[in-house]
Amino acid sequence: MxxxxxxxxxxxxxxxxxxxxxxxxxxxxxxxxxxxxxxxxxxxxxxxxxxxxxxxxxxxxxxxxxxxxxxxxxxxxxxxxxxxxxxxxxxxxxxxxxxxxxxxxxxxxxxxxxxxxxxxxxxxxxxxxxxxxxxxxxxxxxxxxxxxxxxxxxxxxxxxxxxxxxxxxxERQPVQKEVQAVVGLDFSMNGLFVDSEGKRANYPRFYRQSLEKLAKEQRILSRRKKGSNRWHKQRLKVAKRHEKIANQRKDFLHKKSYELAKQYDCVVIEDLNMKGMSQALHFGKSVADHAWGMFTTFLQYKLEEQGKKLIKIDKWFPSSKTCSCCGQVKESLSLSERIFRCDCGFVADRDWNAAINIKREGLRLLA
Structure with a gap:
């Protein structure tokens, strides 16, 4: 059941x-x-x-x-x-x-x-x-x-x-589908994710878009006398703005997870600690705006309904430091380096290179 x-x-x-x-x-x-x-x-x-x-x-x-x-x-x-x-x-x-x-x-x-x-x-x-x-x-x-x-x-x-x-x-009797089409997803602060095919999710970052309007409404609210009629009216405006952002985000994540679940038999992602990432790297607003945890939850149940799989690899797997061409692992790689360059001559976008490595690690675990 x-x-x-x-x-x-x-x-x-x-x-x-x-x-x-x-x-x-x-x-x-x-x-x-x-x-x-x-x-x-x-x-x-x-x-x-x-x-x-x-x-x-x-x-x-x-x-x-x-x-x-x-x-x-x-x-x-x-x-x-x-x-x-x-x-x-x-x-x-x-x-x-x-x-x-x-x-x-x-x-x-x-x-x-x-x-x-x-x-x-x-x-x-x-x-x-x-x-x-x-x-x-x-x-x-x-x-x-x-x-x-x-x-x-x-x-x-x-x-x-x-x-x-x-x-x-x-009553559900899911038939496990044979894994043929596999994709790896690397979390990207600029657009939600990049897949192993080189495609980006292009998440519009709804919270960032509405930040100025939201700040203006909140400034007006702070000047109102708390509990007055004008304060309640302004509180409602701020709440509606937050609700719209949340609905826009949820709608985008539902549609994007549906596309992936329909197109692929297996999706491979990293098991990231988003709370720790937001605190350590001071990316609180960006991490919250992307809602990676919500996205993975949507993706997981949509895949399971169709008898497909979601594989989570270890968060310590060096996906960004590993060359997807020769397999060499770099000792250090700063966050500001957005282009991955290897001694073997391979040059690629950092996130795309990581997505390819995530897919390969998922295939290894699958095997």
Missing amino acids: ANKAYKFRLYPTQEQEQLLAKTFGCVRFVYNKMLEERIQMYEKFKDDKEALKKQKFPTPAKYKKEFAWLKEVDSLALANVQLNLQKAYQNFFSGRAKFPKFKSRKAKQSYTTNVVNGNIMLLDGYIKLPKLKWVKIKQHREIPSHHTIKSCTISKTKTGKYYVSILTEY
Whole structure:
């Protein structure tokens, strides 16, 4: 069995918006209460591990007796809070994330509800959701009939738009395709990537393009009195500018990853530490603008759906220092050198040379 999510725009009525705001607030409240009690429990029994193991963690049902207004919202949304907190703790203890933090009103507003006895269904441009009943939806594509709806995540953006992400489950038997067409991709700060064929992605760098307009809107916002009507209007302008940049970036990455997944049977990339690169080389804005991690995520699931492969080679592999013609490895190569020159007489673009070496290393691992 495999999972796939479909995201659509929601258009709730004014009453439904009020109920959504209540649900977002209740979910945040329960999460913070449960986290607070867990921290207090740990502080009390941290010296006695056996007693700590025997303690029962609080559940959302416990708070409904004290706070009756929690009964007004979807109970499944509150039940999922416990699962989310448990997952946050598991990620912390496994070293994948930091210790769970308390949720703020300024954080992303969302909640998840599950399918129980047909409480969620799609019909004629509307979706039925627990407590909300029928909500208008912009369903721009059909969900296949063999997909079973498992859960829905409702979210609200900073610009006041509502979305629903419908998680479906379906039976998939991917047929592994024979690897014939292979390409290597080298991350490029100037255009996202260069492939082993010499082609560039030519990423437009949407954030850099909008930097002046964004700075102007943010300067105006900084002069407004916080909390006033003019401040809220200007905050919305800044949020819309950021949202447009994010949508442009996501659209470009989806299309580019789709092209690669359609054209090649195997794509080879380097397993780069983008956070470390941005901090060490002071390329924070450029690295964030390119969203290499998002691109590789899109590319991976698009390839897997078609039975194709994404190979990640070691980040310490000297792809840039190795000559793709004779195989000689240079002792040093500064970042400012954009043309690769070898003693054997080979001269090529630095990124293209690296992409060829990445492809060859991927073929070696594949073999």
